Amino acid sequence: MEYDNTNRGVLFVNNRKENENQPDYTGNINVDGVEYWLSGWKKKSKSGSSFLSVSVNPKEVRQNTDEPF
Secondary structure, eight states: OOOOOTTEEEEEEOTTOOSTTSOSEEEEEEETTEEEEEEEEEEEOTTSOEEEEEEEEETTSOOSSOOOO
């Protein structure tokens, strides 16, 4: 039996990050059977709280970042 990854995703630390514009995390997600690239950046709010800002792009559109796969 094959594992169902529908509506699931994963982010990995971007060990190839060379500048601040590149994401801290990269990965992928499946939403309703459609695959997307995920990118995440560690950020701090004005109040000092840490959060993760994310970007989602269809897999047909290759980003300019090095994906871990």
